[in-house]
Amino acid sequence: MAILVTGGAGYIGSHTVAELLDRGEEVVVLDNLQTGHKAALLGGKLYEGDLRDKELLSKLFSENSIDAVIHFAANSLVGESMQNPGKYYDNNVFGTLSLLEAMKDAGVRRIVFSSTAATYGEPEKVPIEEGDRTEPTNVYGETKLMMERMMSWFDKVLGIKYVSLRYFNAAGAHESGKIGEDHRPESHLIPLVLQTALKQRPHISVFGDDYATPDGTCIRDYIHVSDLADAHMRAVNYLREGNDSNVFNLGNGQGFSVKEVIETARKVTGLDIPVVTEPRRAGDPAVLVASSDKARSVLGWSPKRTRLEDIISGAWGWHQSHPQGYGDE
Numbered sequence: 001m002a003i004l005v006t007g008g009a010g011y012i013g014s015h016t017v018a019e020l021l022d023r024g025e026e027v028v029v030l031d032n033l034q035t036g037h038k039a040a041l042l043g044g045k046l047y048e049g050d051l052r053d054k055e056l057l058s059k060l061f062s063e064n065s066i067d068a069v070i071h072f073a074a075n076s077l078v079g080e081s082m083q084n085p086g087k088y089y090d091n092n093v094f095g096t097l098s099l100l101e102a103m104k105d106a107g108v109r110r111i112v113f114s115s116t117a118a119t120y121g122e123p124e125k126v127p128i129e130e131g132d133r134t135e136p137t138n139v140y141g142e143t144k145l146m147m148e149r150m151m152s153w154f155d156k157v158l159g160i161k162y163v164s165l166r167y168f169n170a171a172g173a174h175e176s177g178k179i180g181e182d183h184r185p186e187s188h189l190i191p192l193v194l195q196t197a198l199k200q201r202p203h204i205s206v207f208g209d210d211y212a213t214p215d216g217t218c219i220r221d222y223i224h225v226s227d228l229a230d231a232h233m234r235a236v237n238y239l240r241e242g243n244d245s246n247v248f249n250l251g252n253g254q255g256f257s258v259k260e261v262i263e264t265a266r267k268v269t270g271l272d273i274p275v276v277t278e279p280r281r282a283g284d285p286a287v288l289v290a291s292s293d294k295a296r297s298v299l300g301w302s303p304k305r306t307r308l309e310d311i312i313s314g315a316w317g318w319h320q321s322h323p324q325g326y327g328d329e
């Protein structure tokens with residue numbers, strides 16, 4: 001039996017494919033390469049195409065024995081979602097509907113799904129727990145919450161079991177040095193800071209220094225991408241064991257401000273990183289920090305690469321050896 005990974009050529013998807021292959025799983029990938037890279041795939045069988053293409057999905061499910069799906073394929077930029085909401089409803093919500101319909105037709109009953117801290121919006125307390133209020137402050141988070149609710153109804157009505165993994169900020173690179181983060185355009189803080197250290201950018205912009213946090217900049221919980229990959233394998237096995245649908249936060253449980261990330265990157269690289277303060281970015285909550293106690297107790301998961309310095313240092317290794325990311329591929 002194989003695991004279908006949608007969005008497997010993307011950042012978190014490719015690290016998860018690597019983890020699945022290491023564990024001896026058979027892997028099928030569906031990716032339209034809109035933000036992913038063929039070169040990020042260390043193995044598996046690639047179907048190059050779109051989640052919303054019903055014919056392709058039906059062909060893929062008929063040509064392979066799929067027993068579980070891991071669903072990464074989505075648009076995922078907070079800022080962009082506040083400028084182009086329709087793109088997010090179409091790709092994220094309609095794309096997921098298309099996938100669930102194809103799973104129903106093929107009789108596939110297990111899905112592990114990339115959700116996000118952005119489903120919570122401005123948290124009522126930190127660390128955030130799974131039962132806390134979900135009131136997204138941006139379109140991206142709203143579409144992910146809609147996708148979760150859709151899955152919950154597909155479970156109630158059709159018995160398709162799901163695990164929704166609400167990750168906080170994915171960061172870092174694979175220990176092999178072969179794969180890492182290459183989003184185009186890049187909008188994530190850590191790669192932008194490291195590209196600034198490499199002098200590929202003149203400065204790093206800090207989006208707002210007037211938040212109600214100790215240094216005025218936003219606080220986020222940075223979690224290593226390989227720890228996320230490990231959680232996906234555990235979530236698939238949890239469903240294979242016949243357990244019920246569930247929702248888990250995945251984070252380190254420790255928050256770092258934008259200024260602390262930049263300071264740590266200066267220490268790790270030993271290089272100058274010029275900063276320019278700019279206005280707040282629309283849709284950004286001030287603080288997002290996870291409680292991952294539930295994932296620890298139910299999935300037996302715990303993050304292994306927790307020091308911000310080590311996470312940034314791994315990412316720095318990738319950026320130094322791949323200054324143009326995956327190149328033109």
Ligand SMILES: NC(=O)c1ccc[n+]([C@@H]2O[C@H](COP(=O)([O-])OP(=O)(O)OC[C@H]3O[C@@H](n4cnc5c(N)ncnc54)[C@H](O)[C@@H]3O)[C@@H](O)[C@H]2O)c1
Pocket residue numbers: 006007008009010011012013030031032033034035036037049050051052071072073074075076091095114115116117166167168169170171183
């Ligand atoms: N990066 C983070 O910090 C973070 C945090 C929380 C949740 N997430 C979620 O995790 C998932 C992966 O994030 P990422 O950072 O690896 O993003 P990414 O853009 O690197 O990966 C997404 C992949 O999906 C593919 N894709 C997108 N739409 C598609 C479609 N319609 N059909 C086929 N393929 C399609 C892209 O080509 C890409 O390879 C996303 O769902 C995102 O919302 C990411």
Ligand SMILES: O=c1ccn([C@@H]2O[C@H](COP(=O)(O)OP(=O)(O)O[C@H]3O[C@H](CO)[C@@H](O)[C@H](O)[C@H]3O)[C@@H](O)[C@H]2O)c(=O)[nH]1
Pocket residue numbers: 076077078115116117118167168169170187188189190192204205206207208218219220258281284288
């Ligand atoms: O040039 C930059 C880029 C980012 N930031 C700030 O840095 C923090 C982190 O931003 P970013 O790296 O863009 O991540 P988020 O917007 O927090 O979103 C990420 O983390 C979410 C979960 O918390 C995921 O759902 C999203 O997919 C993923 O992009 C935020 O406060 C940003 O305002 C800057 O100050 N300058």
